[in-house]
Amino acid sequence: MHSKVIGSLVSGALLLALLPLLQLPTFYETLLYLIFHWIVLSVSWNILSGYSGYFSFGHGAFYGVGVYTTAVLCGHADWSFLASLPVAALVAALFGVALGAVVFRVKRLRGELFALMTLAITFVVSMVILNTPIDGGPGIYLSNVQVPHVYGSPSSTFYLLALVLALLTLLVAYLVYSGQLGLGLFAIHDDEDVAEVQGVPTYRYKLIALGISCGLAGLAGGVQALFVSYVTVGEIFNMVVPLYVMLMSVLGGVRHWAGPAVGAIFITILLYSFTSGDMAVVGRALVGFSLIAVILFMPLGIVGQWLARRRRLGAVPALPKAVPPQAIAHSAPAHGELFRAVGIDKNFNGVQALAGVDLVVRSGEILGLVGPNGSGKSTMVNVITGFYKPDRGQLWFAEQDLVPQPSYRAAQLGIARTYQIPRPYQNLTVLQNVVLPGLFGAQSLPMPQARGQAMHWLEFVGLADRANSYPTELNLHQRKFLELARALANAPRLVLLDEVLAGLTPTEIEHAIRTVRIIRDRGSAILFIEHNMRAVLELSDRLMVLNHGKVIANGPPREVVRQPDVISAYLGAGAASS
DSSP: OOHHHHHHHHHHHHHTTTTGOOOHHHHHHHHHHHHHHHHHHHHHHHHHHHHOOOOSHHHHHHHHHHHHHHHHHTTOOOOOOOHHHHHHHHHHHHHHHHHHHHTTOTOOOTEEEEHHHHHHHHHHHHHHHHHHHTOOOEEOOOTTOOOOOOOOHHHHHHHHHHHHHHHHHHHHHHHHHHHHHHHHHHHHHHHHHHHHTTTTTHHHHHHHHHHHHHHHHHHHHHHHHHHHHHHHHHHHHHSSSHHHHHHHHHEEEEEEHHHHHHHHHHHHHHHHHOOOTTTHHHHHHHHHHHHHHHHHHHHOOOOOOOOHHHHTTTTOOOOOOOOOOOOOOOOOOOOEEEEEEEEEEEETTTTEEEEEEEEEEEETTTEEEEEOOOOHHHHHHHHHTTEEEEEEEEEETTTTTTSSTTTHHHHTEEEEEESSOOOTTTTTHHHHHHHHHHSSSSSSHHHHHHHHHHHHHHHHTTTTGGSSSSSGGGGGHHHHHHHHHHTTTTTSSSSEEETTTOOHHHHHHHHHHHOOOOOOOTTTTTEEEEEEEHHHHHHOSSEEETTTEEEEEEEOOHHTSHHHHHHHHHHHHHHOOO
């Protein structure tokens, strides 16, 4: 599939490269230059904002940095035009990565806050350039910079440069989209917290996507600087670039690598079909109406809607062959202790969720963890998986100290979890949901092997026939088992099952209990959190009870449930004394 898509892109570009030989009027080469220019900008914007969901209004700033890098190097430092382009891309990429290195560390800067912050960056950069010798106010003239002549004319040169950049951008977008980086970014888009817990290095992936996006925008800006031949802050740093790239991406479809390119072609042709007098206003109005129509009737965009229609007609991707996972050799932990938590405290705005919790999970055992609602069970799971850092205490897994590690390291070491309320990635297929932990978890499998093992686990939980479905098409029982398949695809040494039986029918519960036993028999230790006491007593080798964030009992299950403190916690103080 990769070779087919890449071959088609390269073949199409080679054919288009011959167009200047037809000696068409300059207008057509200029129009095609503009189409390719907007393809580069919209597709590069989509690599961050469409794939990861970090909606940016700052693409004009990174584009502008590229414009001014080439303008300064060629107009003031007498560099050759072509030599300035890699520098324009590098400066824009470094600027973006430096900004992201700060911004992405602040978790609350998501959604609207991130979008507003990137909008502010555009104005900051423009003011710095305007009030420094970079521009100084009058702008930079590039009319004396020599333009390389290909096919004998400057217009052909700009056309071919834009064609090469568009091809490069589409290839990069496709390779990101179809690879591990793309799947990680789409997981961040759907549920960043779950992605981190499943092993995706979200901070690093966002930086990579931002660097690629900014570098390509800077490259387009470098070419545009010489194309316009006179650069001013007012013309470069305005809302045209961020507004149009968003319109193009949404129109074409942000969830596909080619969507923004389709939108760019459509909008550019529409705008330049109405260029004279009042007709320019008509062109902009038509663009606005087109976007409204897409939002109302084609919310997935042109490409997304087309793919959805093909899927309804039965054109779905071929499924991989199931590949059973190989046994993974693990060193035996000392004293049989796989995981140990010591003195764990966790406080939320003055509410003590966990208070001095000690917890040990041994290799091959099922430890039941129970307690009334609000007792701290799910908080403990979040602490173990690294989603929360403890205020005090130690966490050791297979002799590794988890506390100083980034949260995604827990999954990479072999800890997997399910959620009390299933949290699948809604815009990834069932198969893709299960592929992701195989790529990012303890095994770090290559894509083909991760897909094969994902099919194995879907067969194991009975969802193989729903591999090409989306989670919204599954019932609760199926979503619960999708959670199980995702956890198992991580090849975990420790599985944290958070109320996996909640909401299931008695028949479904029996099926789930058998499945939990098989998971343990395959070599995984299990921390089993459940309110169904019959299942807890039937499955658990040892039982631990939390109440108000404290451990009130720990030992053999049937002895623990008879202890007065446990009876009091569940039924009230009167029940314990009766």
